[in-house]
Amino acid sequence: MxxxxxxxxxxxxxxxxxxxxxIMYHKPTWFVFTRDENGIQSIGECSPLPGLSPEYQxxxxxxxxxxxxxxxxxxxxxGDLKELKKQNSRDTLFLQLDMPSSISFGLExxxxxxxxxxxxxxxxxxxxxxxxxxxxxxxxxxNDRDHMWRQMQEKIExxxxxxxxxxxxxxxDEELRLLKxxxxxFGHEITLRxxxxxxxxxxxxxxxxxRLSTVDLHSIEQPIATKQWDEMxxxxxxTPIPIALDEELIGLDEQYxxxxxxxxxxxYIILKPSLxxxxxxxxxxxxxxxxxxxxxxxxxxxxxxVGLYGICELTxxxxxxxxxxxxxxxxxxxNIPSPLKVENGFIRYQSAQNWKFDAILDE
Numbered sequence: 001m002x003x004x005x006x007x008x009x010x011x012x013x014x015x016x017x018x019x020x021x022x023i024m025y026h027k028p029t030w031f032v033f034t035r036d037e038n039g040i041q042s043i044g045e046c047s048p049l050p051g052l053s054p055e056y057q058x059x060x061x062x063x064x065x066x067x068x069x070x071x072x073x074x075x076x077x078x079g080d081l082k083e084l085k086k087q088n089s090r091d092t093l094f095l096q097l098d099m100p101s102s103i104s105f106g107l108e109x110x111x112x113x114x115x116x117x118x119x120x121x122x123x124x125x126x127x128x129x130x131x132x133x134x135x136x137x138x139x140x141x142x143n144d145r146d147h148m149w150r151q152m153q154e155k156i157e158x159x160x161x162x163x164x165x166x167x168x169x170x171x172x173d174e175e176l177r178l179l180k181x182x183x184x185x186f187g188h189e190i191t192l193r194x195x196x197x198x199x200x201x202x203x204x205x206x207x208x209x210x211r212l213s214t215v216d217l218h219s220i221e222q223p224i225a226t227k228q229w230d231e232m233x234x235x236x237x238x239t240p241i242p243i244a245l246d247e248e249l250i251g252l253d254e255q256y257x258x259x260x261x262x263x264x265x266x267x268y269i270i271l272k273p274s275l276x277x278x279x280x281x282x283x284x285x286x287x288x289x290x291x292x293x294x295x296x297x298x299x300x301x302x303x304x305x306v307g308l309y310g311i312c313e314l315t316x317x318x319x320x321x322x323x324x325x326x327x328x329x330x331x332x333x334x335n336i337p338s339p340l341k342v343e344n345g346f347i348r349y350q351s352a353q354n355w356k357f358d359a360i361l362d363e
Contacts, residue, residue, distance in 0.1 A: 002034035002041065003034065003074070004033070004070050004073065004110065005035065006030050006066055008028060008029070008030050009304070009359070009360065010029075011026065011302075011304055011332045011334060012025070013025055014330075017141055017331065024302075027047075028062075029045055029048075029303065030045070030046040030062075030063070030106070031045055031306060031360050032044045032045070032107060033110065033357075033360070034114060039357060040357045042110050042113035042114040043110060043113060044105070044108065044109030044110035044111075044306070045303050045307035046102050046106035046107075046274075047102055047105075047106070047301065047303040047307050048274070049102075049275060052247065053250075054250070055102060055103070056102070065100065065103070069100070073107050076097070077111070090108070090111060090280070091280040091283070094278060094280045099278070101250075101251075101274060101275055101276060101277050104278030104279075104281070105274045105278040105279060106307070108279040108280065112313075126316060126317065128313045128349055129351065131349070131351070133346040134315055134326060134346060134347050135322075135323045136326045136342065137160065137163065137193060137324070138156075138162065138164065139325070139327060140166065142168075142169035143169075145177075145178055149181070152165075152178075152182055156190065159343065159344030161191060161345050162192075162218075162323035163182070164192075164195060164325065165194050166195045167195065167196055168196050168199025169199075176211060179194070179215045179217075180215055183215055191218045193217065193218050193220070193221070194219075194221070195220070195222065196221065197221070197246075198222050198223070198224055198225035198226060199223075202224050202231040202235075205235055209239050210240060212241055219242040219243065219267065219268055220243055221243075221246045222244070223235060223239075223243060225247075226247050229260065229263050230263075232264050232266075243266055244266060244269065244270050245260075245270065246270040248260065249269060249271070249272075250276060252276075257285065257288060261292055262292070265292075266294060267294070268294065269294060269296045270296070270297060270299050270325070271285055271286070271299065273311055274303060279310070282298070283314075297322045297323070298314065304335050304336050305335050305336045305340050308326060308340060311326060312326055326347050330342060334359065336356065336360070337355070337356040339351065339352075339354065341353075
């Protein structure tokens with residue numbers, strides 16, 4: 001296998017991105033890649049999310065961690081590519097290595113590119129690259145009421161039929177009125193999801209869920225903070241709105257994953273491969289969930305187009321008609337130009353377009 005390189009890239013948001021953890025203007029990410037005289041041949045993205053990724057403390061510490069795992073991974077791969085063409089061998093290797101989540105995701109994507117891409121095109125040669133469209137939700141970022149209302153209108157005019165709104169940043173009554181206004185203006189042809197990011201307290205969560213149920217929501221993500229399994233299980237047993245686990249899945253050791261699902265019994269789980277263990281771990285989460293009758297969808301976690309593409313290929317391997325959370329590639333002013341295109345509420349791969357990695361190679 002060719003030598004693996006890595007390089008930091010500071011992504012710049014095209015707007016102040018409001019979350020329950022504050023406003024983001026920039027986000028660090030690291031590309032791992034191999035190259036030859038023609039340029040980059042395989043690539044992945046290690047994209048920790050500050051404040052959520054347990055492996056990230058600061059940029060310098062994370063880069064030292066990444067350097068260690070790239071060196072370790074290189075030693076395991078040299079001369080062993082033939083065996084690793086078997087999917088079960090790749091999954092076993094990453095399970096044994098037990099890398100930090102975001103690093104595992106990036107190196108899994110790089111390996112799949114290395115094994116499957118053609119000399120002239122980065123890719124998996126999977127169903128997504130071959131034209132499969134994936135339905136996605138339109139994400140409404142936290143802001144003041146007027147700005148959030150404009151975001152909703154823009155998403156619906158752009159063809160989205162599933163809207164996901166982050167709540168918990170402004171007054172709850174104001175957020176509820178905003179959701180009711182959306183219903184009254186656009187009827188029930190629009191599917192509505194909300195993401196509380198753990199903003200409710202266990203004491204008032206059920207009251208707020210009852211009030212939100214008047215808006216006919218598809219689901220609510222993470223109504224209370226993580227690591228309160230008894231309280232979350234109680235909410236799931238009483239809620240009028242289906243509950244999805246999101247942050248709850250981050251950093252869980254393999255031995256606790258089944259315990260989490262069996263105790264809480266959520267209606268949905270939401271998988272962010274950069275945060276919940278990587279590609280192989282996401283596949284295991286899906287197996288665990290489906291065997292328990294729990295539905296799921298996959299969401300990107302503010303990766304660039306490089307990571308987003310890897311998540312799209314993973315998603316396309318499954319028959320899941322739910323709108324996925326894969327529309328975040330348009331957030332940045334300095335994203336990596338790619339064949340990805342979001343249109344009419346779907347994301348697809350434009351095979352006639354090329355990747356442009358000059359921003360990585362020229363930094």
